[in-house]
Amino acid sequence: MTLGPYASFIVWSYAVCALVVAILIVWVALDYRKQQAKLRALDAAGVSRRSKRNAAEVS
Template sequence: MALGPYASFIVTSYGLAAAVVLVLIAWIAIDYRRQKARLRELDAAGIVRRSGRGAADII
């Protein structure tokens, strides 16, 4: 595979793009775990979500 004189630029660009995507995937996974843990804490404290109530409970 001959990339010509711009091979280093092309390879570096693909590498950086892949690194950014991997960092974003890791960030989302970590945030998901934190949010799930926070929801468990709130649930344990007795705080319920609004979506858990029926229409009659709101009024």
């Protein structure tokens, strides 16, 4: 497989794109953990969700 005279540009473009995607995946995973910790703290403090309360009131 030959990429011609633009091979370095193509390879670097794919490498940068892969790096950006990897950074976004790590960022989302870390934010997910942070949000889960916040939810656990709120749950431990006795704060309830409005959607949960409204569902109980409707039935």
